[in-house]
Amino acid sequence: MKNNPEMFALRETRRREAVRRPEHRAKVSKQARELWATRREAIIAAQNAGKGDEYRRKQSLAGKAKWTNPDNRYWQVFLTPERRAEIRECLRRGMKGVEAAKKFGLSQSRISQIKHGA
Missing domain, CATH: 1.10.10 (Arc Repressor Mutant, subunit A)
Structure with a gap:
């Protein structure tokens, strides 16, 4: 029964029909979005692991300096x-x-x- 080509073809046909349904596509799309969000959060957490609040504070200050200092290299393109x-x-x-x-x-x-x- 396991290697019956007719049963395999029938199962494969049903699977293809199910995959084409909008409900299935929506479900898969939602799962993919959730998986990517989880992976993205894990990547960010790994990048910032062990850096602590002092690192975040310095990053914040560096960002503010970029926006507030007109002599910064960033602003040189705005002539x-x-x-x-x-x-x-x-x-x-x-x-x-x-x-x-x-x-x-x-x-x-x-x-x-x-x-x-x-």
């Missing part, structure tokens, strides 16, 4: 009009784009965009 004018003035005086990129900490393509009005 003020004054800074754009300064870059254009340097280029007008004959500074090469490569030199301006190094001086202002931007890419050469960004310097070129500023030079041409972006």
